[in-house]
Amino acid sequence: MSALRSTRDLGLVPDYEGKVRDIFDLGDRFLIVATDRISAFDVVMDDIVPGRGVVLNVMSLAWFKRFADVVPNHVITADPAGFPAPFADHAAHLGGRSVLVHKAQRFDVECVVRGYIAGSGWKSYRQDGTVCGHVLPQGLRLAEQLPEPIFTPATKEDEGHDENIPYEQMVEIVGPEHAEALRRISLRLYGEGAAFARPRGVILADTKFEFGLVDGRIILIDEVMTPDSSRFWPAAGHAPGQEPPSWDKQILRNHLATLDWDHAPPPPALPAPVLAKTSERYHEVLQILFPEEAAAWRRYL
Numbered sequence: 001m002s003a004l005r006s007t008r009d010l011g012l013v014p015d016y017e018g019k020v021r022d023i024f025d026l027g028d029r030f031l032i033v034a035t036d037r038i039s040a041f042d043v044v045m046d047d048i049v050p051g052r053g054v055v056l057n058v059m060s061l062a063w064f065k066r067f068a069d070v071v072p073n074h075v076i077t078a079d080p081a082g083f084p085a086p087f088a089d090h091a092a093h094l095g096g097r098s099v100l101v102h103k104a105q106r107f108d109v110e111c112v113v114r115g116y117i118a119g120s121g122w123k124s125y126r127q128d129g130t131v132c133g134h135v136l137p138q139g140l141r142l143a144e145q146l147p148e149p150i151f152t153p154a155t156k157e158d159e160g161h162d163e164n165i166p167y168e169q170m171v172e173i174v175g176p177e178h179a180e181a182l183r184r185i186s187l188r189l190y191g192e193g194a195a196f197a198r199p200r201g202v203i204l205a206d207t208k209f210e211f212g213l214v215d216g217r218i219i220l221i222d223e224v225m226t227p228d229s230s231r232f233w234p235a236a237g238h239a240p241g242q243e244p245p246s247w248d249k250q251i252l253r254n255h256l257a258t259l260d261w262d263h264a265p266p267p268p269a270l271p272a273p274v275l276a277k278t279s280e281r282y283h284e285v286l287q288i289l290f291p292e293e294a295a296a297w298r299r300y301l
C-alpha cells in the first residue's frame with residue numbers, strides 16, 4: 001500500500017497545501033495530490049492513514065466518470081505517465097492519488113444536498129425547524145430521511161467553518177442563472193449517487209459539490225462523493241434517532257473522545273490500531289461501491 005504524508009517528502013514544493021491535498025499550479029491546469037493526511041476538528045494529525053488519499057481520489061474519479069453525461073468535469077488525466085515533468089518521474093508515489101485537472105474559475109459556494117437530516121442541518125432544524133430556509137416537517141429524528149432531498153448551499157470560508165446560507169444569498173453570490181443550474185445539477189447528481197449506493201447497502205445521507213467555469217461552461221471540480229465530502233451510512237441497522245456509524249473518521253473521532261485533548265494543535269499521537277482500522281474503513285467503502293475501480297488501481301491501494 002502506498003503512503004504519502006506530503007509531496008515535500010518527494011522533493012516537490014506545492015503551491016497550496018490544504019489539510020489533505022497538495023496542489024501544484026501549472027498555469028491553466030492544477031496537479032492535485034491527495035495525501036494520506038487526516039484531520040479531526042480541523043486539526044491535521046501528525047500520523048497518516050496509509051492509502052486514504054488513494055481511496056479519496058479513486059472514488060472521485062469513479063463518480064466523475066459515472067456523471068460525465070450529466071455534467072462535464074475537471075479531469076484531464078489520472079494516469080501518472082501523462083503528467084508533465086517533474087511529476088511523471090514520481091509515478092510510483094503519485095499514482096492513484098493524483099489528478100491533472102483544468103483550473104476553473106471556482107464558484108465560491110458549496111453545493112450541499114441532503115437526503116437525510118444530520119450534522120449542521122440537524123443543528124439548524126433543532127433550533128427553528130428549518131435548514132437554509134427549507135421548512136421541514138415537524139418531529140424529524142436525527143438521521144431520518146427527508147420527504148425529498150433538499151439543496152442547502154454554504155459559503156466557502158478560507159478561515160473557519162463554512163456557513164449555511166439561504167438560496168437567495170447564493171443567487172447574490174453567483175447570479176440567478178448559475179444558482180439555478182448548480183442547484184439543478186447538484187440535486188440530479190445526489191439523486192443518481194444515492195440510487196447507485198442504496199442497492200449496495202450504502203445510504204448517501206448528504207454530500208457537497210463544488211463547481212467552476214471553464215470557457216464559460218459549468219464543470220464539476222474538486223472531489224466528488226467521498227467520505228470527506230459526504231456522509232455514507234450502512235443501510236443495515238439504520239435507525240433514526242441514533243447517530244449512524246458513518247464510513248469515515250468515526251473510529252478516529254471515537255478514539256479522540258477518550259482523550260483529554262482540547263482540539264487545538266498539537267494533535268495527540270495516534271495508536272497504530274486506530275490508524276489501521278481507519279484505513280480499513282476507507283478501503284471498505286471504496287470496495288463496496290466501486291470494486292472494479294479498486295481492482296484497476298490495486299497497485300496503489
Ligand SMILES: Nc1ncnc2c1ncn2[C@@H]1O[C@H](COP(=O)(O)OP(=O)(O)OP(=O)(O)O)[C@@H](O)[C@H]1O
Pocket residue numbers: 017018019020021022023030074101102103104105106210212221222223
Ligand atoms: N479544477 C479546479 N479549479 C479550481 N479550483 C479547484 C479545482 N479543483 C479543486 N479546487 C479547489 O482546490 C482546493 C482543494 O484543496 P483542499 O480540498 O485540500 O482544500 P480546502 O477544501 O480549501 O480545505 P480542506 O483542507 O478543508 O479540504 C479547494 O479550495 C477547491 O475549491
Ligand SMILES: [Mg+2]
Pocket residue numbers: 018
Ligand atoms: Mg476540500
